[in-house]
Amino acid sequence: MNKLTKLLPxxxxxxxxxxxxxxxxxxxxxxxKLSNQELQAGKQDALRVSLHEQQQAGIDIVSDGEQTRQHFVTTFIEHLTGVDFSQRQTVKIRDxxxxxxxxxxxxxxxxxxxxxxxxxxxxQQTKQPIKWALPGPMTMVDTLYDKHYQSREKLAWEFAKILNQEAKELVEAGVDIIQFDEPAFNVFFNEVNDWGIACLEKAIEGLNCQTAVHICYGYGIKxxxxxxxTLGSEWRQYEEIFPKLQKSNIDIVSLECQNSHVPMELIELIRGKKVMVGAIDVASKQIETPEQVANTLRQALEFVDADKLYPCTNCGMAPLSREIARGKLNALSQGAEIVRNELTGNFA
Structure with a gap:
């Protein structure tokens, strides 16, 4: 893995x-808006732009910004056999x-x-640590109509094996952190504890890299x-799954904090894990101030050791404008720098 020695990356x-x-x-x-060879070239150009904007903002662990895919779940599924996109059914996603x-x-x-x-x-574009996101097994299951297995658990286990194959090749390609997106973990608590975390363990089996699970409250869509x-004044969903997740082999837990009603003390339940603390609200067009970001991080530091805290966004920012996303990335980086200086005593 590329060395990551910076505090609060x-x-x-x-x-x-x-x-x-x-x-x-x-x-x-x-x-x-493009097709064929033009589309391929356009995706690569967009990836370069996305990387550049992360670097300009001072983001330490960079990604592709998901520029080459239309959706974080379905683009992966499109490439699998056994799934028919012409046979569609209406289902309730995330309940x-x-x-x-x-x-x-x-x-x-x-x-x-x-x-x-x-x-x-x-x-090829950067020497910085890179993180790659894949859909998690349970969230994949929850985004399909299953006519074949007729068992969410059986289908999830098959997806876990497939994800493990992909993840191993991503590590060989130079990826430093592989993140599995599991918003379904915030909804189906019994299933998460019965087999969801076990499937996640299968997906990360034998990976020679850092692994993360991203559990949020979703994109900023209606x-x-x-x-x-409808969730009330306190969002305690994490409380249902964190105890078992803390005992898992996952290295990093990515969660939502900024402008949410998640009690910060719930992070204590995953003490020992690295934590990507969501300090940017992706459901708001209001750009956070660096001090607002810093305040969220200060609160989190009561429950996670400084060397295990990774300032992050709550979720993806695809539904936002590039200008707003750019402003939020800058605020994230600047807010982290404020707290980093406080921790190191560097106020120059």
Whole structure:
């Protein structure tokens, strides 16, 4: 792994806005505006731009900004056999909104790498540590209609094996941290504890890199913000799953804090893990001040050791404008620097 010795290294949780020449901005599942070879070149150009903006903002652990994919779950699934995108069914995703999804019609498998060439391209562009996001097994299951296995657990185990294959090749391509996105972990608590974390352990089996799980309250889209309004004055979902997650082999837990009602003391339940603390609200167009970010980090430091705290965003920023996302990245970096200086006594 690329050496990461900096205190409070900053990172993003996932997606960053796409340039308007590549896809319709501020929208999930946005259609590509290019095709064939032009699309491939356009994706690589967008990846370069996304990387540059992270570097300009001072982000320490960089990513592809998910520039080469339309969606954090379905783009991976598109490359698998056993899933038919022409056979669609309407299902309730995350137990809160209806969506038309593809169907699992046979045994799922991965015939070829999905993101490995993109990861190699990113690795060629920078010597910084890079993080790559993959959908987690449970969240993949929750984004499909299963006609074949007719068992969420069985399908999740198959996806875990497939993800493990992809992850091992990503490590060979030079990825330093592999993150599994599991927003479903904040909803299906019994399943998470019964088999969800076990499937995640299968997905990270034998990986020679740092591993992370990202558990948030979702993109800043209406279905998610409406759901948050029903959760009351305290969001204690993490309390249901953190004790078992703390005992798992996952290295890093990425969670949501900024402008949320998550009691900060819940982080104590994963003491010993590295924690990517979401200090940027992706559901708001208001750009945080560096001091607001710093305050969130100070609160988190009561429950996580400084050498294990990674300032981060709450979730992906694809639905935001590039200007707002840029401002938020700058605030994240500057806020982390404030606290870093406080911890080291460097006030120059």
């Amino acid at each position: 900053t990172a993003t949780a996932g997606s960053l806005p796409k340039p308007s020449w590549l896809a319709e901005p501020e929208k999930l599942w946005s259609e590509w 809160r909104y209806q969506a038309s999804v593809p169907s699992v019609v046979g045994a799922v498998s991965r015939d070829r790498a999905v993101f490995v060439n993109d990861a190699k391209f990113l690795r 279905a998610n913000t409406d759901w948050k309004k």
